[in-house]
Amino acid sequence: MTSTDVTKEAEDSGPSGYAAARLRLLTGGTRSGPPRRAALAGLTDEWLSGLFDAGTAGLRGVSLVAVGGYGRGELSPRSDLDLLLLHDGGDDKAVAALADRLWYPVWDLGLALDHSVRTPTEARKTAGEDLKVQLGLLDARHLAGDLGLTAALRTAVLADWRNQAPKRLPELQELCAERAARQGELQYLLEPDLKEARGGLRDATALRAVAASWLADAPREGLVDARRRLLDVRDALHLATGRATDRLALQEQDQVAAEVGLLDADALLRQVYEAARVISYAGDVTWREVGRVLRSRSVRPRLRAMLGGAKAVAERSPLAEGVVEQDGEVVLARTARPDRDPVLPLRAAAAAAQAGLPLSLHAVRRLAATARPLPAPWPAEAREQLVTLLGSGRPTVEVWEALEAEGLITRLLPDWERVRCRPQRNAVHLWTVDRHLIETAVRASGFTRRVHRPDLLLVAALLHDIGKGWPGDHSVAGETITRDVAARIGFDRADTAVLATLVRHHLLLVETATRRDLDDPATVRAVAEAVGTEGTLELLHALTEADALATGPAAWSSWRGSLVADLVKRVAAVLAGDPLAEPEAAAPTAEQERLAVEAFRTGGPVLALRAQTEPAAGPEPAADPEPLGVELLIAVPDQAGVLPAVAGVLALHRLTVRTAELRSLPLPDGVDGSVLLLDWRVAAEYGALPQATRLRADLVRALDGTLDIAGRLAERDAAYPRRRGAGSPPPRVTVAPAASRLATVIEVRAQDAPGLLFRLGRALEGAGVRVRSAHVSTLGANAVDAFYVTGGEGAPLLGEEAVSVARELEELLRA
Incomplete structure (x- = not known):
């Protein structure tokens, strides 16, 4: 059945016919896309127009207007119907009766409706007071009734919008920024809101509004396609869930992927991220242009007055060969020749990042269109400019995104394509793989003063997860890719080997420090053999911290940092030639001996809690040192079941165990048996730590079998179920x-x-x-x-x- 047939069926059968035709259209096998959205809008137009015509009964000076998404003719399966009943202020009772005849059939079908009844004057007044109303009216579309009334309102609203743009566009920008702060960035979220997150459909609508103001315009390349892809995904999401939701939850992603013809959820997220990235970048460029235009409007009259009416010319300040600053952006010099200077893209990017300025859209597009490819291996200047770009700190991110938006990054580093927009289905990671690599370089730039080869640290930060685009262990794949990339960039064999080692073992220190016994010689010896030299160890230590900090808050802590630092100190001693002594049983401390004696004397467990802290980094000591956790010392006569008993009691008290060491201490001469000493580090899951007396009381009961730990844990899980x-x-x-x-x-x-x-x-x-x-x-x-x-x-x-x-x-x- 064609869309025309569906519309005819709806006309013939009234509301029930519309409902049946709507259902047939949405479930008829047609995939999400513009044709189906347009067909659904057309079907709805015909139905509402029929309701309007049947209800007017000769009433004049009234029109029905679609606004917002419906006004744009883009109806998703569960979209709201945004309708305005416009009237000239004549017969209020007749207008109210008409409104009832329009709204109630919509509600009866269970469709979401956003409605209003206003005169043109009231509509303009409300739009002037409410920015969201004004944005909706910018997409007003006539459905039925007095066409002249609708056209006059559209003309007036657009004129108001353009006249008020210098005031309203900053309000719109602030609204977008507030929404982004609440919803996050669509291009990095595992469960993104397709509409509200930064780079989503709301931002695309905002860019349309900016263009309608005639004050500035968004970069158009790819923008329409990006918006279409997000709408397609939202259509599929509505059908998969049966709800008017814009949240792309994990459990729906495979079904949504199938609906839009993609292989799996990862392919879906990657497409969503790519679309969001296009919209976000267009937004950055557009809002920068809006700011530039508004500044020039306020400054130009004063400049002209100072110059006696002469035309003001923006000053151009040189930044590097072929690169200048103009009006707060980095642009190419008039004499620059990208077709003859293959290093110019990297030189311009490095200059922009060093100056903390954005690369102009025109400059990036000119470089993308005309720049000559770099030879292999790269000349030394190109390698130096890349290192300068990576070492520029936070400004690197914006500059890198500008290069990537125009395809320059994958031209410089072809292997980047496999990690671009690649999702990481791990709650620890905040970013996609490619953004994580840039964030790691940003973090590493803060450590360049503590290593002898900052260039190797920065390049290793950029490449350490490059293998995630390939099957198998990403560290192993990354080592191979890094050797190829390093040689192409122009590093010599020795430096290439160091970079390959850093990428291959970028997880070695943190995994060893948190999962191995550092007192065991085999642990330290294995790390020393893998690292090879003190210089590589120094770089690996900095890379480890940068990688963890760029991953997210859960990946790094003072506790992990202290363990890694301890491991690095031990490995450095081995690499320096110090002999690695076989471990000897450490003599118990005075505190441990006291607890052991008391445990022997009482025949039961003895506990002690002691906070562990370290001073914050910096020249001045911190007033409140950062806690590393709490040391829990337990001495108990050696017996079966101690480990599960202690672990169970700590779980009941919502204590998280970070490390746990157990060893036996012999009792005094002539006394059979031993005391088991447990030296653990724990932290409260939330709230304050329990008192040691309560822990001891529960531990006594756990050891004698009167405390049913398994039952208590099961009861708690049943009372507070969590997925x-x-x-x-x-x-x-x-x-x-x-x-x-x-x-x-x-x-x-x-x-x-x-x-x-x-x-x-x-x-x-x-x-x-x-x-x-x-x-x-x-x-x-x-x-x-x-x-x-x-x-x-x-x-x-x-x-x-x-x-x-x-x-x-x-x-x-x-x-």
Whole structure:
């Protein structure tokens, strides 16, 4: 059935016919797109026009007007109908009766309706008071009735908008900025709002309004297509959910992707991000142009007066060869020849970032259209300009985005295409892969004074995740790509090898520091062998911190920083030639001895809580040092079930475990047995820490079996149900080979949940192994834990036995 047939069916059957025709149109197999939106708008036009004609009964001076999205003829399946009943102020009762005959059939069909009844004067007055109303009227479209009345209103509203543009456009810009602050940036969100987020449909509408003001215009290349793609996705979202939602939730993304003909949810998000990036960049350029025009209007009369009426000419200040500043932007000099100067794009970008100024749209497009490709390997100046750009701090982001919008980045670095707009389905990451790489370079620029080769640090920051566009381990793929890119950029063999090592091992320090026993010589020796030199270790330390800071708040903390710094110090000593001594059992501190004696004397657990802090960085000491967590010392006569009991009690009190070490202390001569000493770092999930006396009381009950930890945790989960791990990958438990000569290291990767450490501890106890230490790390919703375990005699587990224990843990977590 064609759209004409559908319209005819609606006309013949009234409201019920319209509903049936509407349903047929939306479910008839036609994919989301402009034709279906136009057909739905046309179908609705005919129906409403019929209602209007039937209700006027000779009434004159009245018209029905579509505004907003409906006025643009773009109806999504669950869009509101934005309608204005316009009248000349004649018969108010007849107009009110007509309004009832229009609005009630819409409501009866369950359609969302945004309606108003106004005279032209009232409409203009309301628009002058409410910016959103004025924006809606800019798209006013006549549906039925007095065409002259509608046309006069449109003409007046457009004239008002253009006359008031110097005042209203700053208001519109502020409205867009406030919305962006609330909703975030569409191009980076895993569950974006297609309409309200920055770079979404609201911003596209705002750009149309700016163009209608005749004060400035948006870059048009790609803008219409970007807006269409977002509308297509919203159509599919409405059909998938059956609701008028603009939030692209994770659980709907695969279905929406199929509806718009894409492979999967990642392909969908990438297309959404690309569209949002086009709209965001157009917005940046447009609002910059609006500001420039408004400034020139306020300054030019004064300049002309000072110059005696002569025409003012914008001053041009040189920044670099072929690059100048003009009117707050970086432009190309009149003598610049991009077709003869292949380094000019990088030189202009570096100059703009160093000056903290935007690259003009005209300059970027000229460079994209005429710049000659760089030879391979790059000349030294090109490599230096790239390093300067990357080391310019926060201004690098805006300049890089301008180059990327016109395709210059992928021309310089072809491998960039695979990571461009690539989503990262990990709550820890704030950015897409490409933006994360730039953010890492921005963070690394703050560390360039603490390394001997800042150029290598900045380039490694740019490339460290470049392998995420390829299958397999992104660090391994990234090493190969980095060797190729580094050679093309012009680094020599030695520097290329260092860059490849940094990319290959960019996760080594933080993963080792948080998941391995730093007192085990095998841990330090393995890192030293991987890094190779002190210079590379220095760079890797800075890259590790920059990478984590650029990832998001959950990826870095003072605790993680202190562990990494400790590891770096130990590895540096080995690389400097200091012998690596075999570990000896550390002598207990006076505090630990006191607790052990008291535990022996009382026959029960003894606890002590002590805050751990470090001073903030800087020349002046901080008034309040940053907490690293709380040290929890527990001494208890050695017995079965201590690990799960302690972990369970801490879970009941909502304490997060960061590290956990366990060891036995012998009792005085002549006394059989030993005292188990637990030295843990914990932090409150929220609220204040519980008192040590309460922890001890619950631990006593847990050890004697009178506290049902599993039952209590289950009751709490039932009382406060939380969705956990919807769509998350299954848990994985592995044995790390050769990670230690003193114990077997079992690694657990699973969805974090209250009581997870309790369950793991109970399973390890049930398997008959002893936990020497545990290194617990939580990244977003992911728990990454490593347990150093031994058999009953204190020796590492045999191969098959270790694999069996790992398999049991994995089965437990999957249950």
